[in-house]
Amino acid sequence: MVHRTKKMTFRLSEEEYRQIKEKVEESGLSQQKFLLKTALEKEIFHIKEFQTLIFHVKKIGININQIARNCNGTGAISNDDMIEIKEGVNMIWQLLNQSKIHTQA
Structure with a gap:
């Protein structure tokens, strides 16, 4: 298991919060796993x-x-x-x- 010692905090609008919560629920993953997976595994296009x-x-x-x-x-x-x-x-x-x-x- 990965030992995680760092914490991140950021602000969201009500709509952004609702959308993320909805996607987390649809994924069946925990919020942490969902956010890590989308942040680290998705390809970003500039x-x-x-x-x-x-x-x-x-x-x-x-x-x-x-x-x-x-x-x-x-x-x-x-x-x-x-x-x-x-x-x-x-x-x-x-x-x-x-x-x-x-x-x-």
């Missing part, structure tokens, strides 16, 4: 690290919409458009992989 990813996804989404409009108008998609879509998807994958590495570090 929003700041995803801002670049979000920017590029939006930009690529706009490009894909423009390509789709052109395709709907002409009934065909150009080789250049396909290359642009592939490059955009590759960029998203690279950014996702970088973000994954940073959140695991």
Whole structure:
């Protein structure tokens, strides 16, 4: 058994307290085990690290919409458009992989 000698105290609003109590009850764990498990075992994602990813996804989404409009108008998609879509998807994958590495570090 782990010997715990440190104590933490923090304040909650009524709503936060109610939500945590509800989740603790649903989990079937003690409050201490629940809080330790969620604090130590859950992966935390930092929003700041995803801002670049979000920017590029939006930009690529706009490009894909423009390509789709052109395709709907002409009934065909150009080789250049396909290359642009592939490059955009590759960029998203690279950014996702970088973000994954940073959140695991």
